[in-house]
Amino acid sequence: MADLWLMSAPWWHFALRGVVIYVLVTTLMRVSGKRAMGQFTPFDMILLILIGNAVQNGMNGGDNSLTGATIMAGTLIVMNLVVAWGSARSRRFRWVVEGRPTLLAENGRIDHRTLRRQLVSEEDFLNAMRSNGCNEVRRIRRATLEPNGQIMIETID
Template sequence: MSDLWSLSDPWWHFVIRGIVMYALVTVLMRASGKRAMGQFTPFDMILLILIGNAVQNGINGGDNSLTGAVIMAVTLFVQNWLVAWGSSRWRKFRWVFEGKPTLLAEHGKIDYRMLRRQLVSEDDFLDAMRAAGCDKVSRVKYARLEPNGHITIETTDEKS
């Protein structure tokens, strides 16, 4: 029973492992693109499950104690809270962790190169236009891919 609470490493190893793995997964998720973060597909969910399994030993170092699990959970929650706190106070901090909006279209012209670069299909772009009540590309004043993966469409007032 005492093995449930006995750590295999010093407590601070778990804190360092948690910080490093949180940073690594954050970088990998940012590198995967905004669209992947905003629109989960079944493949994205599978990827997240597999990533969780893949980084498990990197976080716990093979330790299966309850104490290690508590230290890791607290470390990850605190780190996540700190990122949210910093993001809510400083724009540059938010840009580092969440990214900046990306311009996909401007003044009725779609930037197809940027759509491809951001992994947004033309159909997804047209769906976002329709959801914004925009019936023609020529009415698009600005279209931005937000850091959360949503496409924001700003239209001109003209209907023609």
Template structure:
């Protein structure tokens, strides 16, 4: 029974591994672009992936102890809380972690170079227009790719209703 809790490395190795992997995955998620993230915020997805891995294998380098998994899961939850707290309180930190919305179209003009850079197909963009009951690109006042990967559209019709 005691062997379940015996760790093959000092506790701080687990904390260090969790921090390094969290930051690495977070950077990779940001580099992958907004559209690949979809509805998840980057830290939600990172937390989900890493906690699953921490519980299954202990993110461990060979250690399968319960103690190691608990230390890793606790560290990951703490990191996620810290990132959420910092993004809620500091605009600059939020901008680095989450990015900023990007304008895809304005005044009926679609920015093809921005679509390519953000990995949004024209077909996806037009699907969003149809879902918002917008008949033509000329009806688009402004369209943004939000930091969560969704596209928000304001049409001239909806702007006039306000």
């Protein structure tokens, strides 16, 4: 029973591994694009599960103790709180971590090149238009892809 709590490395190894993996996965998710974060498909969910499995050994270093798991979980929670705190207090920090909104359409004109670059299908864009109460492209004043993956549309009334 005592083996459940016996760690194979010093406590700070687990904290350091947690920080490194958190930053790595956050960076990878940030690079993957806004649409991946905002609109989960079954493939996105599979990807998240596989990423979790892929980084597991990097985080625990082969340690299966409850103490190590507790330290890593605590580290991940603290990292998440630090990111939330920094995002709430600094626009620049939030832009680095989350990204900035991307202009998809303006003054009744859709930027199809930006749609492709942001991995937004025209069908998804048209669905977002309807969801925002806009039935005609010419009524769009401004449409942006927000860092959380939502498409926001301001219309000309």
